Amino acid sequence: MTLQAIRYENGTLEVLDQLLLPKESKYIPILGVEDGWKVINKMQVRGAPAIAIVGCLSLAVEISKEEFEKKKALRREVEGKLNYLISARPTAVNMKQAADHLISYINSLDNDESISAQEMQARFVAAIEAMLEKDISDNRSIGEFGAKAILNSVMDGEQVRILTHCNTGSLATAYFGTALGVVRCLHSASRLENCYFTETRPYNQGARLTAYELIHDKIPSTLVCDSTVAYLMKTAQISAVVVGADRVASNGDTANKIGTYQIAVVAKHHEVPFYVAAPLTSIDFSVNTGDNIVIEERPQIEMTHINNLRIASPGNTNCKHSMYLYKYYFIQWHKG
Numbered sequence: 651m652t653l654q655a656i657r658y659e660n661g662t663l664e665v666l667d668q669l670l671l672p673k674e675s676k677y678i679p680i681l682g683v684e685d686g687w688k689v690i691n692k693m694q695v696r697g698a699p700a701i702a703i704v705g706c707l708s709l710a711v712e713i714s715k716e717e718f719e720k721k722k723a724l725r726r727e728v729e730g731k732l733n734y735l736i737s738a739r740p741t742a743v744n745m746k747q748a749a750d751h752l753i754s755y756i757n758s759l760d761n762d763e764s765i766s767a768q769e770m771q772a773r774f775v776a777a778i779e780a781m782l783e784k785d786i787s788d789n790r791s792i793g794e795f796g797a798k799a800i801l802n803s804v805m806d807g808e809q810v811r812i813l814t815h816c817n818t819g820s821l822a823t824a825y826f827g828t829a830l831g832v833v834r835c836l837h838s839a840s841r842l843e844n845c846y847f848t849e850t851r852p853y854n855q856g857a858r859l860t861a862y863e864l865i866h867d868k869i870p871s872t873l874v875c876d877s878t879v880a881y882l883m884k885t886a887q888i889s890a891v892v893v894g895a896d897r898v899a900s901n902g903d904t905a906n907k908i909g910t911y912q913i914a915v916v917a918k919h920h921e922v923p924f925y926v927a928a929p930l931t932s933i934d935f936s937v938n939t940g941d942n943i944v945i946e947e948r949p950q951i952e953m954t955h956i957n958n959l960r961i962a963s964p965g966n967t968n969c970k971h972s973m974y975l976y977k978y979y980f981i982q983w984h985k986g
């Protein structure tokens with residue numbers, strides 16, 4: 651059975667605390683938008699599609715509990731809260747795309763004189779619930795298309811070796827993932843020899859979360875240090891790299907977890923095909939190039955500490971090389 655990181659039923663929502671994994675599996679109840687914002691900001695929920703779904707569902711939970719006499723009041727509340735949710739993690743665009751879509755939907759409901767405030771409220775909550783279903787079907791298609799694309803570039807019946815970065819699986823989406831969904835599809839088709847995955851410093855989404863998912867699904871896999879990638883490409887005959895995306899600009903420049911850029915550069919050097927597996931909601935047509943993507947800067951403590959234990963030497967770390975950008979756009983889209 652696929653891991654369920656987001657549990658939503660009849661207006662109640664709880665999410666698996668990903669900061670505690672793999673040591674502890676604990677679900678956090680989300681009672682409204684403030685809780686939603688916090689779990690996203692603290693990265694107890696992460697991964698671009700999961701951020702959008704949890705953010706929007708937290709609004710659905712809050713709205714469902716309220717009573718609105720005036721449609722305008724509902725519209726104002728929805729707009730303000732969606733804009734607030736976007737600020738929790740700015741680089742991943744899925745939350746913003748979802749907010750734009752929902753704001754335009756609530757405006758159309760507001761303008762529709764044939765419906766009451768209660769009807770508007772019910773339809774709005776249903777629209778958010780439909781996003782959950784859409785993510786599930788998108789995951790299925792991405793997995794199937796991605797596996798097909800990779801298998802088309804190898805010999806008939808050949809087993810493939812895939813490298814992935816960060817976590818893009820059930821913990822990052824509502825179903826079985828984007829890049830990790832491709833890996834899952836290759837495995838179900840009995841065409842996966844091995845999935846190599848990076849530890850993904852500083853928060854170790856690979857070592858903690860991707861490992862957790864691959865072990866859960868009994869998929870043959872190997873955890874590698876981030877700094878092993880170049881050597882791995884030289885020696886392990888990697889068939890393809892597949893990663894997810896936090897935001898794709900209209901020219902194809904892609905922002906993803908820090909470290910993705912260097913993997914892309916090394917893949918190019920070793921002529922290993924490089925794929926970005928992402929839903930349409932990760933594409934931001936309002937941004938021309940990666941230069942205009944807002945890059946999230948996270949607190950230094952995430953790099954200097956592991957599980958609240960300091961690993962970097964104490965002292966003034968406020969110097970250039972100790973700052974880190976969390977994400978960076980990494981690649982110019984290749985034509986064809």
Ligand SMILES: CSC[C@@H](O)[C@@H](O)C(=O)COP(=O)(O)O
Pocket residue numbers: 696697698699742816817818819822823827828829855893894895896906907
């Ligand atoms: C399907 S998840 C896509 C991306 O969000 C993923 O590749 C990624 O970089 C996640 O980063 P995170 O910082 O853990 O949210």
